[in-house]
Amino acid sequence: MNAENLISAAFTKQYGEKAKTLFPDTSLITDEAAKRQIESIKILSTANLDEQKQNQYNDLTAGMEATYSTATAQMPDGRLLPLDPDLTALMATSRDYNELKWAWKGWYEAAGRPSRESYEQFVALSNEASAADGFADTGEYWRSWYEMDGKLEETVDALWVELEPLYGQLHAYVRRKLYENYGPNFINLKAPIPAHLLGNMWAQQWGNIFSLVEPYQGKAGVDATPAMLEQNYDAMKMFKTSEEFFTSLGLDPMTNDFWAKTMFVKPPDRDVVC
Numbered sequence: 001m002n003a004e005n006l007i008s009a010a011f012t013k014q015y016g017e018k019a020k021t022l023f024p025d026t027s028l029i030t031d032e033a034a035k036r037q038i039e040s041i042k043i044l045s046t047a048n049l050d051e052q053k054q055n056q057y058n059d060l061t062a063g064m065e066a067t068y069s070t071a072t073a074q075m076p077d078g079r080l081l082p083l084d085p086d087l088t089a090l091m092a093t094s095r096d097y098n099e100l101k102w103a104w105k106g107w108y109e110a111a112g113r114p115s116r117e118s119y120e121q122f123v124a125l126s127n128e129a130s131a132a133d134g135f136a137d138t139g140e141y142w143r144s145w146y147e148m149d150g151k152l153e154e155t156v157d158a159l160w161v162e163l164e165p166l167y168g169q170l171h172a173y174v175r176r177k178l179y180e181n182y183g184p185n186f187i188n189l190k191a192p193i194p195a196h197l198l199g200n201m202w203a204q205q206w207g208n209i210f211s212l213v214e215p216y217q218g219k220a221g222v223d224a225t226p227a228m229l230e231q232n233y234d235a236m237k238m239f240k241t242s243e244e245f246f247t248s249l250g251l252d253p254m255t256n257d258f259w260a261k262t263m264f265v266k267p268p269d270r271d272v273v274c
Contacts, residue, residue, distance in 0.1 A: 002058045005058045057122065063115070069273040071083065071111035087103055091208070092208035103196070104196035178193060
């Protein structure tokens, strides 16, 4: 993989430097689409680094990705559970406070702690590459993708001001419902909600705890799973149905290589990095 990354970086640098030579001042270009493309080509990113640092950067990212993808949480009974599908299912379905906390803490320690030093080195190299492109750091480079003339943070702050009252009510409601389920020993009605109780390893999607927070108990909800099982849906059929939707919008179908070489289901007999 490192060899391929170096080839890609060499390509980026070759044509990026050529674009800088041919178009030193893109303000003179009247075609906005062409101007955007040329400005993008001129950004070399990690191709700014020398070969030794590129190798180091690639090794760091590959190592962190492998650590993240293969991390397991060791449960009290000795089982080693990977994120997918085991811990994902446990976080979604378990209502045992201590089991959820154990799984959450165990996975974060396995997935995050070993990469701390690597991540610090990654940030330093990434910032060095971004600085060579004229950015203060990689954060400024990433924010530039949104093409908002430096106003991304200001815009997000304004959106949060609009959203915060609704989110505050939702948070308070969910916290009260979890309090009713877990009790005062685990839920403080004046404190944040423990992240491991929200049905998702990152507390970012709360749909898996709907049965605990459902506002109108007994009312019929929408669950597509039974109908999908009845229609013999599996991973491949879901991908094919998705493709049909996107092609119906006028987008191109996936390539033959995609269908031939993609791993659609995680193999049960080995770890893979996806």
